[in-house]
Amino acid sequence: MRCVQYIVLLLWTLALASCSSDSFKIDGNIAHIEGDGVAIVFQGDSGIVDEWINLDQKGRFSFKGEAANPVVVSIMTKRGEPLVTVVAANGDHLKVKGDATRTMAIKVKGNDVNEDWQLFRDEHAAFYTDPNPSRLDAAIEKYVREHPTDMLSTVLLMADYSNYTDQGKINKMLQGIDAQARPASLVKHFTGRQVARNTHLPRLMSLKLVKGTDQFEEISLTGHITLINLWAFPQEDRNALIQQLGTLSDQVNVLDVLTESDTLRWHQTIASDPKHWKHYWAPGGPLEMGIQLLGITSMPWFAVTDSTGMVTYSGPDITTAIHSACTTFAGGNE
Numbered sequence: 001m002r003c004v005q006y007i008v009l010l011l012w013t014l015a016l017a018s019c020s021s022d023s024f025k026i027d028g029n030i031a032h033i034e035g036d037g038v039a040i041v042f043q044g045d046s047g048i049v050d051e052w053i054n055l056d057q058k059g060r061f062s063f064k065g066e067a068a069n070p071v072v073v074s075i076m077t078k079r080g081e082p083l084v085t086v087v088a089a090n091g092d093h094l095k096v097k098g099d100a101t102r103t104m105a106i107k108v109k110g111n112d113v114n115e116d117w118q119l120f121r122d123e124h125a126a127f128y129t130d131p132n133p134s135r136l137d138a139a140i141e142k143y144v145r146e147h148p149t150d151m152l153s154t155v156l157l158m159a160d161y162s163n164y165t166d167q168g169k170i171n172k173m174l175q176g177i178d179a180q181a182r183p184a185s186l187v188k189h190f191t192g193r194q195v196a197r198n199t200h201l202p203r204l205m206s207l208k209l210v211k212g213t214d215q216f217e218e219i220s221l222t223g224h225i226t227l228i229n230l231w232a233f234p235q236e237d238r239n240a241l242i243q244q245l246g247t248l249s250d251q252v253n254v255l256d257v258l259t260e261s262d263t264l265r266w267h268q269t270i271a272s273d274p275k276h277w278k279h280y281w282a283p284g285g286p287l288e289m290g291i292q293l294l295g296i297t298s299m300p301w302f303a304v305t306d307s308t309g310m311v312t313y314s315g316p317d318i319t320t321a322i323h324s325a326c327t328t329f330a331g332g333n334e
Contacts, residue, residue: 024092026063026073030084033059033100034077039251040065041329042073042088043185050251066090069185070113070151072159074329076251087113087155087186104128116152133162144173154182201311202293209257209280217280219255221309225329226253227321230282230291231300232260238269241300244318246275252325257282257291259299304328 028038037054040063053061065073070089075096076082084106086094094114098106104125108114120143121128127136140161144153154177157170174182204221207228211217229245245254256273258266258281270279282291294303294314302321304313306328313324 021091023064023066024088024090024094026065026075026086026088026094026096027060028062028075028096029058029060030075030096030106031059031099033083037061038083039076040073041076041251042067042071043326044071067185070183071185072155084108085159087111087117087151113151113155116150117155120152120156128160137161137163141173144177148176149178149181151181151183151186153177154186158186201314203309204290204293204305204311205309207255207290209282211278211280219278219280221305223307224253225251225307225325226255226305227325228255228257228303228305229300230257230259230294230296230302232258233262233265235269235300239274241318242273242275244322245277248322248325252329254278255280259291 026040030038033055037052038061040049040051040053042049042065045066045068049065051063051065053063055061065088067089070087073086073088074082075084075086077100083100083103084096084098086096086108088094088111092111094108094110096106096108104121108118124136124139127133127139130136140156143150143156147153154174157173174187206221207219209217209219227245227248229241235241248254254275254277256270256277256279258269258279260266260281263281266279266281273279294301294311296314298316300318301316302313302318303311304321304324305311312328313321315321
């Protein structure tokens with residue numbers, strides 16, 4: 001009898017340890033995933049967390065992370081394609097189950113906000129698959145008005161809403177949500193997405209640049225997140241800039257582009273770069289047509305594109321560019 005009691009106690013202790021108050025856990029079982037693992041991406045307490053988790057033969061995986069406050073966690077394929085997005089914080093034990101070929105049908109269990117989010121998606125499934133997002137946006141606006149004390153209101157605005165043309169309207173909706181239902185960790189993510197989306201920016205499917213001194217290359221900007229670093233001589237504190245860009249996820253493609261014709265100094269500069277990125281230069285003329293769409297007014301200049309080639313940020317601020325790249329990647333490019 002004592003042996004049975006000991007086993008029960010041991011199993012209970014292990015169960016508690018698997019979901020302690022200083023971490024969260026996600027157990028997944030997703031069929032037909034391309035490749036042998038999934039990428040787990042979220043804004044952790046000390047920066048972006050981007051981990052590759054291997055699958056077993058049945059498509060199962062387990063991940064343990066740390067987030068003192070609620071964060072958006074994206075589960076993605078090796079190509080950066082979103083499978084499912086969840087909200088997690090320390091103490092949560094989430095279970096994800098479904099099929100990679102039918103991502104809208106993937107189910108999430110484990111805490112109220114995820115289960116409510118699941119119900120909302122199920123109830124508005126037709127809106128999520130409609131190419132015109134207006135019906136989904138209207139449903140989200142209605143939910144936010146009617147549920148000011150529900151954290152799901154913040155999550156829906158952050159993850160699923162698309163009409164960011166009226167910044168005053170967005171801020172009013174956000175401020176209408178009770179403080180307890182809009183934790184700073186989620187609002188920060190939301191603000192980054194708002195900055196990225198609230199600008200009329202172009203879609204760039206590719207750029208044609210020069211690699212080396214005379215080799216042209218057509219660079220595809222689709223299928224991944226890309227950050228373009230455009231610069232000219234002199235570029236002060238390049239090592240500090242490279243270090244900042246080095247904080248990006250490996251899933252973000254960094255293009256380093258010189259906008260001058262001095263290729264000798266260019267080769268000397270990139271030879272000392274601590275990270276081996278793809279280096280190009282834009283010699284002018286018709287080759288720069290795509291770059292000209294970015295509205296460059298100064299150097300350096302940074303641009304971020306999502307997996308469809310849509311420019312989510314174009315401007316001179318590296319911090320905003322990095323934040324846009326990270327939130328675009330973590331948000332799954334809805």
